Every structure is written in C-alpha cells, then in structure tokens.
Amino acid sequence: MEAAFHIESIPIYGRVFLSPMANFSDSPYRKLCRRFGAAFSFCEFVPAETIAVRDPDYLSMLRFEEEERPLIFQLFGNNCDTLAEAARVAMEYQPDVIDLNMGCSVQQIAGNGSGAALLRTPLLAGQMIERLRKTVPVPVTAKIRLGWDDSSRNYLEVARILQESGVAMVSVHGRTKAQAYTGTADWSAIAEVKANARVPVLGVGDVLNHSDGLDRIRKWGVDGVLIGRNAAGNPWVFKGMDRSLVPPEEILGVMLEHFRDMLRFYGERGCILFRKHAARYVRGFEGADDLRAKLLQTATPEDFETNVMRFIANASAPIL
Ligand SMILES: Cc1cc2nc3c(=O)[nH]c(=O)nc-3n(C[C@H](O)[C@H](O)[C@H](O)COP(=O)(O)O)c2cc1C
Numbered sequence: 001m002e003a004a005f006h007i008e009s010i011p012i013y014g015r016v017f018l019s020p021m022a023n024f025s026d027s028p029y030r031k032l033c034r035r036f037g038a039a040f041s042f043c044e045f046v047p048a049e050t051i052a053v054r055d056p057d058y059l060s061m062l063r064f065e066e067e068e069r070p071l072i073f074q075l076f077g078n079n080c081d082t083l084a085e086a087a088r089v090a091m092e093y094q095p096d097v098i099d100l101n102m103g104c105s106v107q108q109i110a111g112n113g114s115g116a117a118l119l120r121t122p123l124l125a126g127q128m129i130e131r132l133r134k135t136v137p138v139p140v141t142a143k144i145r146l147g148w149d150d151s152s153r154n155y156l157e158v159a160r161i162l163q164e165s166g167v168a169m170v171s172v173h174g175r176t177k178a179q180a181y182t183g184t185a186d187w188s189a190i191a192e193v194k195a196n197a198r199v200p201v202l203g204v205g206d207v208l209n210h211s212d213g214l215d216r217i218r219k220w221g222v223d224g225v226l227i228g229r230n231a232a233g234n235p236w237v238f239k240g241m242d243r244s245l246v247p248p249e250e251i252l253g254v255m256l257e258h259f260r261d262m263l264r265f266y267g268e269r270g271c272i273l274f275r276k277h278a279a280r281y282v283r284g285f286e287g288a289d290d291l292r293a294k295l296l297q298t299a300t301p302e303d304f305e306t307n308v309m310r311f312i313a314n315a316s317a318p319i320l
Contacts, residue, residue: 004039005200005223008139008168010070010096012200012224014039016213016238019204019228020074020099020143023276027064028261032254033231034068037210037238041068042226045101047114048077048086062093063265069096072141076101078113080128084135091136097168098136100128102144102158105177116177120148122161129165139168143204146189149178159193159201171202171226191220202226210240233280248285252312255281256305263301271301278304287311 003011018025018033020042025033030041041064050058064071073095077083087098102125104115111117118125125142132140142162147153159170172193174185185205194201200223207213213225227237234243235254243251258277262270278295282288291311298304 007070007097007141007200010139012039012070015217015224016210017042017202017224017226018231018238019226020044020072020101021228021232024232026061026273027068028258028265028270029235029277030068030071031065031261032258033235033238036235037240038231038235039224040070040072040096042072042099043074043095045074045076045104046086046090048075048079048083051075051086051089052082054089059089062090062095064093064095071095072097072099074099074101074143076104076109076114077128078117080124080131083128084131087132087136091138095138097139097141098132099171100125100132100140100142102142103173103177105145105180110177116145116148119145119154119158119177120152122154122158125158126161126165129162129167133166140166141169141171142167143171143173145173145175145177146186147176149176152176153189155189155193156196159197163197163199167199169200169202169223170197171204173204175205187216187220190222194220194222200224204228209237209242233277233283244284249312251281251285252308256308259301259304259308268301271299271304274304287314 001013003013004015005012017040018038022044025044034041046058046061073090075083075086101115102118109115129140144158146155172190174187174190190203202224203216203220203222204226207225207227208230216225231237236243236246259274262274266273275296279292282291294307
C-alpha cells in the first residue's frame with residue numbers, strides 16, 4: 001500500500017485523523033479510533049513544565065500502546081529550556097513525533113504565553129522548534145490557529161518561520177484564538193498555508209465526517225484532516241460510517257468494549273473517566289437521557305455494565 005504522505009521518513013497510510021482533545025483523546029480512545037481507521041494517533045496536550053520535572057500524574061498521560069503508532073505527543077509551554085527538557089523526558093516513552101501546541105485558546109494557557117499566545121511571538125515559536133529539533137531524534141511538528149484575532153491573522157508568517165526552523169508538518173485550525181470555537185473555520189486560509197508549504201499540512205475545523213473530510217482534502221489541497229468534536233463518541237467516523245445508521249446494539253457494544261479497555265488501562269478510576277464518553281455514545285437514542293443519567297451516577301463497573309445490558313435488551317431504534 002502506498003503512503004498518503006510522509007512526516008519526514010514516517011509513512012502515513014491515510015488522510016483522516018483524530019484531533020488531539022484534552023480529556024478525550026487518551027490511549028484507550030486513540031486505540032479505538034486507530035482500529036476504526038484513523039491513520040495515526042495524536043495525544044492530548046501535556047504541560048511541558050510538568051513533564052520536565054517528571055510529575056508522575058502527568059507522566060502517566062504519556063502512556064500508550066504499540067497499536068496506536070504512529071503516535072504524536074503534544075507539548076505546550078512558553079519556555080525553550082523547559083520544552084527541550086520535557087521533550088527529552090518524553091522521548092523515554094518513544095513517541096514517533098513531538099508536536100508543539102500553538103493553538104490552545106483557553107485563558108489559563110494562552111494567557112500565560114503558551115498555546116495560541118505563541119502566534120504573537122512567532123520568532124520564539126521558531127526558536128522552540130529549532131531547539132526541539134536539536135533535542136529529539138524524531139520529527140517535530142506544530143498545530144496552529146490562523147492568528148491571535150481578526151486584526152492579526154499571521155498564519156502565513158507563522159508557517160514560514162516554523163518551516164525555516166525545521167518543522168516537519170503543520171496542522172492548521174482555521175480559526176483565530178479570539179474566535180475560540182465560534183463562527184466557522186476558514187478553509188481558504190488553511191489552503192493558503194498548504195499552497196505555500198514544503199511540508200505536509202493538515203486542515204482542522206468543523207469536519208463533519210469522513211466524506212466531508214475527503215471533500216475538503218480535494219477542495220483545499222491539504223494532505224489530511226483532523227476531526228475533533230465530531231469524533232467524540234463516534235469512532236465510526238473513521239470507518240466512513242454515518243453514526244445515525246449504526247445499529248444501537250453495535251454502538252452500545254463498542255461503548256462497552258471501550259469501557260472495559262478504560263478499566264484495564266486505568267483501573268477502577270476508568271469508571272469515572274468514562275462518564276464523558278458514555279454521555280457521547282448514548283446521544284440520540286430513545287431513552288438516552290435516562291441511561292445517561294444512570295451512567296453518570298454509577299461508580300462501579302458492575303453497575304455500569306448492568307445498566308447498559310438492561311438498556312440493550314430493551315433498545316428500540318435510535319431516533320436520531
Ligand atoms: C474538548 C476539547 C479539547 C481539545 N484539546 C486540544 C488539545 O489538547 N490539543 C490541541 O491541539 N487541540 C485541542 N483541541 C482542539 C481540537 O484539536 C480541534 O483543533 C478543534 O476542536 C477544531 O476541530 P473540530 O471542529 O473538528 O472539533 C481541543 C478541542 C476540544 C473541543
């Protein structure tokens with residue numbers, strides 16, 4: 001099979017991927033999406049300052065399983081030395097790629113010089129990429145937005161500086177930091193980045209499903225697309241299947257499988273961590289509100305499974 005594109009020497013066999021999402025794109029969910037067709041795994045971001053000092057709570061976020069590969073770790077930070085140290089520590093876990101987050105719009109992060117704030121200091125971002133390149137033996141990539149706000153849409157300048165600094169791929173979310181998640185993503189701007197780039201460019205923002213992703217790839221010329229919000233509770237998006245056509249028993253069966261994998265990976269804590277996924281899986285079913293309410297209260301794996309099995313036994317067609 002021919003690779004769709006390469007991240008430096010790493011062949012990528014596909015063009016549709018799960019976007020990094022804090023609290024969602026953890027190892028069990030990445031693994032499921034990868035098995036359903038997502039062509040690589042992009043980890044949720046981790047703060048460089050915690051990894052640099054080997055904080056065990058955050059180091060545990062770097063755990064992954066082999067079948068997730070190729071695997072991208074994403075770091076955020078505002079300081080070259082800390083980032084470099086974090087990348088050095090992260091390499092002990094042997095990711096395939098290290099990514100710099102330059103898109104997070106949340107105040108705690110962007111207000112602290114990290115995430116999307118780096119769009120305002122593109123030279124610093126370039127130094128970070130150069131430094132990471134010197135520090136780690138794997139490709140270094142970045143995920144950006146179009147700029148800080150409408151009056152500073154500097155995506156072409158940012159992408160040029162990142163490339164001059166040695167970035168191996170750029171993912172572009174077609175919104176500014178000020179937009180956060182409002183309005184619609186500007187794919188013509190994403191296409192401009194691609195038209196001016198020597199490295200692969202992935203487009204991000206509002207991709208509805210697999211075929212919409214492929215349409216956008218054809219229309220805007222990007223190498224691939226990341227799907228974020230529309231992939232929550234919906235790994236079928238990577239199979240090119242419309243979730244509304246998936247039989248409810250199959251949705252709940254996959255949900256149970258995901259739940260059991262969370263327990264295996266996290267221990268009993270997986271029960272609580274799974275709640276947000278459960279709420280997504282059951283969305284749209286007849287009786288979903290009731291089931292969701294029950295699942296959000298269950299604190300033991302046995303209760304969880306009993307509730308789901310009872311629901312499956314009584315399930316009627318979805319009312320999507
Ligand atoms: C809950 C949530 C968490 C996110 N966490 C991250 C993250 O850790 N790293 C990152 O680069 N982007 C993160 N994003 C942004 C997404 O990766 C993506 O760029 C954005 O949601 C737009 O794509 P979509 O319209 O397909 O959701 C997050 C988005 C959401 C909704």
